[in-house]
Amino acid sequence: MKAQPLTDFQRLSINDATTKIQLTLEEEIRLYAEMGIQGISIWRDKLAQCGVDRAAKLLDEYRMTVTGLCRGGMFPAATAQGRQEAIEDNRRAIEEAAAIKAQCLVLVVGGMPEGSKDIAGARQMVLDGLHSIIEYARSLQVPLAIEPLHPMYAADRACVNTMAQANDLCDEVGEGIGIALDVYHVWWDPDLRHQIQRAGKARLLGFHICDWLVPTQDMLLDRGMMGDGVIDIPQIRGWVEAEGYTGFHEVEIFSAENWWQKPAEEVLTVCKERYLKVV
Amino acid sequence: MKAQPLTDFQRLSINDATTKIQLTLEEEIRLYAEMGIQGISIWRDKLAQCGVDRAAKLLDEYRMTVTGLCRGGMFPAATAQGRQEAIEDNRRAIEEAAAIKAQCLVLVVGGMPEGSKDIAGARQMVLDGLHSIIEYARSLQVPLAIEPLHPMYAADRACVNTMAQANDLCDEVGEGIGIALDVYHVWWDPDLRHQIQRAGKARLLGFHICDWLVPTQDMLLDRGMMGDGVIDIPQIRGWVEAEGYTGFHEVEIFSAENWWQKPAEEVLTVCKERYLKVV
Numbered sequence: 416m417k418a419q420p421l422t423d424f425q426r427l428s429i430n431d432a433t434t435k436i437q438l439t440l441e442e443e444i445r446l447y448a449e450m451g452i453q454g455i456s457i458w459r460d461k462l463a464q465c466g467v468d469r470a471a472k473l474l475d476e477y478r479m480t481v482t483g484l485c486r487g488g489m490f491p492a493a494t495a496q497g498r499q500e501a502i503e504d505n506r507r508a509i510e511e512a513a514a515i516k517a518q519c520l521v522l523v524v525g526g527m528p529e530g531s532k533d534i535a536g537a538r539q540m541v542l543d544g545l546h547s548i549i550e551y552a553r554s555l556q557v558p559l560a561i562e563p564l565h566p567m568y569a570a571d572r573a574c575v576n577t578m579a580q581a582n583d584l585c586d587e588v589g590e591g592i593g594i595a596l597d598v599y600h601v602w603w604d605p606d607l608r609h610q611i612q613r614a615g616k617a618r619l620l621g622f623h624i625c626d627w628l629v630p631t632q633d634m635l636l637d638r639g640m641m642g643d644g645v646i647d648i649p650q651i652r653g654w655v656e657a658e659g660y661t662g663f664h665e666v667e668i669f670s671a672e673n674w675w676q677k678p679a680e681e682v683l684t685v686c687k688e689r690y691l692k693v694v
Numbered sequence: 695m696k697a698q699p700l701t702d703f704q705r706l707s708i709n710d711a712t713t714k715i716q717l718t719l720e721e722e723i724r725l726y727a728e729m730g731i732q733g734i735s736i737w738r739d740k741l742a743q744c745g746v747d748r749a750a751k752l753l754d755e756y757r758m759t760v761t762g763l764c765r766g767g768m769f770p771a772a773t774a775q776g777r778q779e780a781i782e783d784n785r786r787a788i789e790e791a792a793a794i795k796a797q798c799l800v801l802v803v804g805g806m807p808e809g810s811k812d813i814a815g816a817r818q819m820v821l822d823g824l825h826s827i828i829e830y831a832r833s834l835q836v837p838l839a840i841e842p843l844h845p846m847y848a849a850d851r852a853c854v855n856t857m858a859q860a861n862d863l864c865d866e867v868g869e870g871i872g873i874a875l876d877v878y879h880v881w882w883d884p885d886l887r888h889q890i891q892r893a894g895k896a897r898l899l900g901f902h903i904c905d906w907l908v909p910t911q912d913m914l915l916d917r918g919m920m921g922d923g924v925i926d927i928p929q930i931r932g933w934v935e936a937e938g939y940t941g942f943h944e945v946e947i948f949s950a951e952n953w954w955q956k957p958a959e960e961v962l963t964v965c966k967e968r969y970l971k972v973v
Contacts, residue, residue, distance in 0.1 A: 527924060534924075567845070567846040569881075570882075574882075576884075579884075580884055603848035605817070631913060645810070647813075
């Protein structure tokens with residue numbers, strides 16, 4: 416059931432959070448391309464810094480596939496106005512994703528509004544938010560990719576914490592929405608294989624990789640390089656590819672004390688080595 | 695569906711990890727009793743320090759109900775010898791639990807053996823371990839309480855991370871085993887209410903309370919006092935009590951930088967205040 420070893424870099428994408436500190440988007444596009452990497456996933460702050468039009472032009476020039484725009488979501492808010500602002504921001508994100516031909520807009524759905532203890536209520540706000548933006552996303556042909564986040568982020572980042580929840584939301588919302596599976600968030604889930612099967616090819620819009628370090632020093636910024644932790648990545652990739660997933664494998668490593676402190680070339684070189692060896 | 699407010703301390707228990715740094719077990723028994731707290735849950739290191747016989751005598755003298763002994767479990771190991779040693783240690787823990795008339799032996803089941811990436815294998819080792827000790831636990835009339843731990847501990851502490859998994863294990867093992875539900879570990883789970891119903895009164899052997907802080911500074915030692923975080927404790931207590939749970943409410947707070955730095959009397963005073971106000 417494990418995936419066949421990878422033998423080339425055709426399906427390797429780098430989420431540019433991996434070189435968050437070291438490079439601007441323009442530098443990333445040039446360096447990734449130069450190193451034979453053909454996929455990139457882009458965060459909106461860097462996109463804004465570069466300018467959407469200029470980024471779109473560079474991405475074309477360097478023939479980069481944009482495997483995702485990070486991120487939309489963050490739907491829950493304490494007030495109706497706050498929720499409306501979130502929807503407007505999501506609409507802008509959809510436009511940006513369309514402009515750079517992103518394969519999907521990744522959604523980190525948001526946690527509970529400040530002061531709230533109502534996680535069920537937050538989850539309802541997420542569903543309402545999705546209903547509010549889905550038509551616009553469909554009209555611009557931007558698939559929405561719900562990213563279930565690890566339960567340790569349930570309070571403040573994403574109250575969608577399992578593949579089962581993401582699948583339930585897809586059931587509710589219908590066409591034009593799917594899932595970005597990040598092994599970091601879901602590797603522990605005993606129901607993972609079944610929920611990957613339930614998602615199937617149509618819903619599997621992204622496959623993100625890194626590793627879970629033992630011990631983990633920081634809940635947000637201590638993700639590991641593939642192979643340095645405990646996640647059986649080939650197993651999960653095997654399950655995803657058994658459903659027919661043929662998309663990119665996107666490396667996304669937030670690592671304040673380690674990888675963000677190293678030169679980008681070194682980080683990418685190690686990503687490529689590990690990609691062939693342990694992914 | 696929320697629980698009725700609590701009006702007295704008859705069902706308040708303190709897990710003695712809450713005063714881990716400040717007090718010995720003997721001091722805990724005396725102080726808790728003096729402060730009108732009639733339940734205590736005890737960690738084995740403090741029990742060993744005190745001596746089991748002496749502890750049993752003190753607990754009798756002060757009429758303390760022992761709501762749990764912490765902890766058995768830790769079943770997975772890389773070698774057969776390691777797994778056998780874990781079983782022997784669990785048998786000793788069962789004997790200790792019987793000696794101090796603990797209402798249950800809490801099981802933190804263990805994570806993956808060092809170097810392993812096989813979480814399914816670790817979960818099988820847990821099931822095998824439970825099968826190896828259940829008869830002995832039954833013979834000494836010590837209920838085993840599986841404590842599902844938050845998924846952020848899946849690698850290194852407990853590969854049982856949801857109430858659903860704990861219920862599945864109970865289904866497999868049969869009589870004499872149940873669940874210790876700690877709101878800290880399961881509050882985020884969208885399936886929580888259903889799994890509490892599935893557990894029912896017979897399996898609900900413990901109800902542990904504290905709070906999830908935002909932000910959480912440390913994955914292990916930054917639990918919050920009830921009311922200081924985002925968990926809707928009355929909601930979860932309501933679900934548990936709707937099943938007929940009439941046991942103690944056990945406060946368990948690991949807090950290296952905050953509550954462990956305060957005098958025990960102060961910590962317990964705040965526990966009692968919050969217990970009536972937000973539990």
